[in-house]
Amino acid sequence: MHTNNTDRHDRKEERKCRVLAHVVRAYVHDAMPVSSRVVARMMDGNISSATARNIMAELEDEGYIEQPHTSAGRIPTNSGYRQYVDMVKDRIRLERRQAERLAAEYTRRIRTIKEVIEKTSYLISRELRNAGIVMWPSIEDFYLKRIELVKVGAEAVLAVLVTMTNAVKNYIIRLDRELEKAELERITNYINTNYERAAFSRISGDIRRALRDASGGGDGPEVIEAARSALAVVDSIIEENIGNEICWEGLNYFLDEPEFRDMDLTRKLLRMLSEKEDLAGLMRKELPFRGLNVYIGRENSCEMLTECSLITCGYTLRGRAVGRVGVIGPTRMDYDRALRTVSCLSDLISSKLEEING
Numbered sequence: 001m002h003t004n005n006t007d008r009h010d011r012k013e014e015r016k017c018r019v020l021a022h023v024v025r026a027y028v029h030d031a032m033p034v035s036s037r038v039v040a041r042m043m044d045g046n047i048s049s050a051t052a053r054n055i056m057a058e059l060e061d062e063g064y065i066e067q068p069h070t071s072a073g074r075i076p077t078n079s080g081y082r083q084y085v086d087m088v089k090d091r092i093r094l095e096r097r098q099a100e101r102l103a104a105e106y107t108r109r110i111r112t113i114k115e116v117i118e119k120t121s122y123l124i125s126r127e128l129r130n131a132g133i134v135m136w137p138s139i140e141d142f143y144l145k146r147i148e149l150v151k152v153g154a155e156a157v158l159a160v161l162v163t164m165t166n167a168v169k170n171y172i173i174r175l176d177r178e179l180e181k182a183e184l185e186r187i188t189n190y191i192n193t194n195y196e197r198a199a200f201s202r203i204s205g206d207i208r209r210a211l212r213d214a215s216g217g218g219d220g221p222e223v224i225e226a227a228r229s230a231l232a233v234v235d236s237i238i239e240e241n242i243g244n245e246i247c248w249e250g251l252n253y254f255l256d257e258p259e260f261r262d263m264d265l266t267r268k269l270l271r272m273l274s275e276k277e278d279l280a281g282l283m284r285k286e287l288p289f290r291g292l293n294v295y296i297g298r299e300n301s302c303e304m305l306t307e308c309s310l311i312t313c314g315y316t317l318r319g320r321a322v323g324r325v326g327v328i329g330p331t332r333m334d335y336d337r338a339l340r341t342v343s344c345l346s347d348l349i350s351s352k353l354e355e356i357n358g
Contacts, residue, residue: 133325173233254329
């Protein structure tokens with residue numbers, strides 16, 4: 001008897017999950033409240049409209065759906081979206097044909113990390129019709145090819161970094177004293193001579209060790225001073241938070257969604273994406289986690305995203321998660337497709353980065 005009761009309860013819960021899934025899918029598709037008649041039709045007549053109405057009443061009592069205004073239909077709540085995401089998260093394999101189609105977009109002509117990142121953010125936005133975002137790897141994850149330093153102010157220097165993958169990054173750094181052109185040349189030569197092909201993450205520590213060893217004698221004062229200044233330059237670059245850079249595409253899709261006709265909300269999103277710090281900080285905190293994260297509405301720690309959903313997934317370089325890709329859209333998002341697409345593109349960007357670095 002206990003087994004029968006358990007089976008009956010499991011079947012009831014499974015049917016509730018299916019009803020919730022249909023409410024979510026119908027609302028994602030039409031942006032209109034969903035009636036019990038629509039749900040019964042989506043379930044191929046396996047339940048009546050009256051049964052669907054009763055199940056939807058239970059789902060409403062449990063906080064998964066709600067009735068907007070005086071409409072006869074229901075829409076998912078943030079809790080309903082979360083329940084739905086948790087149900088579908090384990091079934092996110094993209095069909096082979098779709099995966100091959102996306103993989104073909106990464107042509108052999110794409111040979112730099114910048115091109116890979118820009119292509120990935122474009123593909124996410126195109127496929128999901130929302131904002132595609134990709135976080136750059138930290139400069140600490142790259143190998144230095146050369147550095148150039150150019151004076152641009154009293155204590156300001158433009159540092160131009162070229163990595164072994166031919167990524168070129170420009171940073172304005174501020175030092176605690178003014179450096180003349182000749183001294184900048186000495187620092188440039190010191191770094192390029194000693195640290196070509198070195199991982200940027202190790203340069204700072206190596207210079208510190210070199211300075212400790214130099215205290216016992218050996219190197220002349222000019223070399224020691226060049227090393228001290230080089231250390232200040234490298235540390236300033238790292239302190240600039242250069243890893244926390246976001247590339248994004250597809251903000252125009254927000255304007256096509258009924259949720260974002262509120263211009264105050266749209267302005268907030270524009271400001272967040274143009275300033276980038278909050279979003280970059282959120283994605284940086286997720287590292288070194290490789291898997292999928294889903295933030296729905298007020299689950300977002302970033303205040304400007306509380307009316308949106310954010311899905312992110314890590315990508316790897318040399319077997320280690322070094323960045324995140326993702327999508328921002330309304331809470332009325334096609335989560336099935338978004339989860340599959342973001343997961344697939346994180347694998348593709350990882351493969352392309354390994355190829356470039358190979």
